[in-house]
Amino acid sequence: MDLRLGLAGPPTDGEKAAVDSVLGDPESGWDGGTRTQRDGHMAVGGHQARGRRHLLLPALESLQERTGWVSPSGLDYLCTRLSVPPAEAYGVAAFYSLLRTDPSPPTVVHVCDDVVCLSQGAEDLCREMEARFGAEGRLDPETGVGWTRSPCLGRCEQGSAALLQRSSGPNGRTSLAPASADAIAALLGGTDPEWLPAAPVRTPPEQRRLLRRVGRVNPASLDSYRAWGGYQALRAALRMGPSAVVEELKRARLMGRGGAAFPTGAKWEAVAANPLRPHFFVCNADESEPGTFKDRVLLEQDPFAVLEALTIAGLATGSERGYVYIRGEYPEAAAGVARAVAEARRHGFLGPSVMGSDFNFEVEVREGAGAYIAGEETALFNSIEGKRPEPRNKPPFPTQAGLFGRPTGINNVETLVNVLEILTVGGEGYAQLGTSGSTGTRLFCVSGCVQAPGLYELEFGATLAQLLELAGGVPPGRSLRAVLLGGAAGSFVGPQDLGIRLTFEDTRAIGASLGSGVVLVLDDTVDLGAILRRLARFFRDESCGQCVPCRVGTVRQEELLARLSAGRTIGSVQAELQLLREIGAAMRDSSICGLGQTAATAIESAVRLGLLGGLEGSV
Amino acid sequence: MNGHRVALAAPRRLLTLTIDGREVKVPEGSTLLQACRQVGIDTPTLCYLENLTPVNVCRVCVVELEGSRTLVPACSRKAENGMVVSSDSERVRASRKLVLEFLASSVDLSLCAPEVSAWMSRYGADPARFGSPEPGNVDRDRTRPGEHSPVSQDGAATVAQPPKLDNDTYVRDYSRCILCYKCVEACGSDAQNTFAIAVAGRGFEARISTEFDVGLPDSACVYCGNCIGVCPTGALMFKSEFEMRQAGTWAPERQSVTTTICPYCGVGCNLELHVQDNSIVKVTSPLDHDVTLGHLCVKGRFGYRFVQSRE
Incomplete structure (x- = not known):
């Protein structure tokens, strides 16, 4: 490897401290420290330094958090420390929306x-933000505050949400929900209140299994x-013993809840059986x-359960070794x-000899930096490895060659927490x-136009009508238009x-899916065309x-919806809809990963349901 | 390729699969693309090259594999016993058509090899279906990930942008770039190990870039030109060719190719000197040459001007 380093100039003290806080102090002149006479006689770095490539993203995040951006000199110093080509490291930094490679406001x-949030009036909030903080996306370093629109922040039950990202003062990232321009300004002026996790769980305690402790245990x-x-458990x-645990899971017929x-x-068994270590x-x-x-x-309110599972x-x-x-x-x-x-x-539930047994297990927490695609399992591996979170072609599957090319099991949080329940009531009991086709309980994220948005845990088999009734239905005087089941990658019903019935088999039968458990309720006050364009x-x-x-199909799909809603179709509406179907089929058939394969699903389902009336009428 | 090398590996087991109803036998480890080509099925490829690791990103080689929910990339999917493959089913034709339309509607493909337009007519690709090409974003290299300007209601977004002219040897015209990753691979561990370029940004704004988009003289580039050698679209081009094309004097029909051996060191790289009007206009090396596998260094690639010196 032939790296050309040092061109961007020496790092500032702040940049050096940000990188060293993740990597430790440099050992010699070879990896960015002070050059001594000894360095002239022995080379340090190479494979050893590159073996720490997995610390690239944490160090980039540290630069962002402490200095406000990833500067050329900061990146160069980080590359010197890890022996990573600057072009590659820049390619990684320029992938994540929470990292900035241009000077930005603090x-x-x-x-x-x-x-x-769009269905709950996010455009009003954006107008307020514009009035108070200036144009969206204008991240001028001279101004103290900049703002930008964001994809879902995962606080949907609150109706609006914001994430503050600060690089000066004691506070880094802070969530705010519900969000208003006033609340944001207040937060910027003062110190953060102590974080109090909201408890949006609507299912009564006696009916909960996965959420049993939420809101009651001290996290x-x-x-x-x-x-x-x-x-x-x-x-x-x-x-x-390991194989009996796997047997219980198989008896429970647990299916992944990630989508x-x-x-x-079967997944766990395949990892366990792989001779590669x-x-x-x-x-x-x-x-x-x-x-x-x-x-x-679950993460905020019952973190030990996630770790135990x-x-x-x-x-x-x-x-x-496990990663969260x-x-x-x-x-x-x-x-x-x-x-x-x-x-x-500290209490022997992780680390060497877990609970006094001969089993050793360490857990590392890794944070993403703003990329939906990093949730795709193989993209997630690449992200941990310090590469761009681009999904890998499958096969090989993670159980064959996953993280660092090794057999890897990967499950979503909700799936893992089910394991505790299975080991408590037994696989047979759970399967009851x-x-x-769908055993156990399921978490549903109910949001949008319902009276009681929040998290619901229901035994599989309940109907959508029952769930909506529990959530209070749409507000009085309004009528239900559609429900987005399963999220952006799901479909409208x-x-x-x-x-x-909200089960794997019943949703599949009508061409829908439960996906990640999203139940977004939309009534007649919502501009459905705007929702579809936001999905695109x-x-x-x-x-x-x-x-x-x-890469191109998602652009063409967005353009086509914009043409339809503006009434500027190329040829007839029917011809445009035919083209939309062709774009969707190509994305579904030939994309590498689930993102492209499902990027047209929700929009196609909206067309089938005739929700296009709203789309054509809205500009 | 490499037919005259002595085989040192153990003989490989033969696998039997069915492609388009025909039984095909290929050695274990072969890809579906190799199997298709073995029986003469013309399979389009853009990001695939014999001397690079397959990245399977262009998706123009997809084939239908029985039992697979989605189509699979022939270039990287390994053949297995009993596979049943269709290389010309309706789904395959539809996907290849759309992929070609996606590329042709967003990228300038005018300097691609003639096969590309042949594939476009074979699959009936009509890129104009998406509207007229938009002018492109001059600030592409500064686009923040996850953000894009309001979408056009009339035209089709393109990657159009001015060419990057920052050195004396070659030009980077990314308005022709289909993001096949070949140059990144050739610059990196597949050939040169220089790592001067990588993919930056994401989505439609993903692009080939040095760190912070610095010019090549400020990057790690060593001007081996191996990226030019693998580029399928003319996005990377000898400066001599670029200037002649601008001046309207580029005339492949008047060019001859002379194969010789590089005079600089003892490695023995084969050079193909492309000569027009008695002047060397560019230098390549055969992909199947034992020594180079198509790759050269800065001297072999660009150090030819002395030949024409009168002093």
């Missing part, structure tokens, strides 16, 4: 204008968690599907989980819950579909750009 406010206290029955797992509904037992297990907490907030609630996964799959990858928009969750890791380690913009903005069908 405070940037990200205001959610994604589908849920910062291991003792409190144990008082609520914590770590009994891990104790049972250690007693049963793909893959049988969890070491194995890894990743908890995917990059929850970014618009309208989804269930994992955030991850430890069981590590045990069952023969992994020595949390999206950068959830700073409070990441801080809480990191605290929980330290606490669990729900329907034959109409009032005629309310009788559908979302996919265009979040496409990684690697493969042609997704």
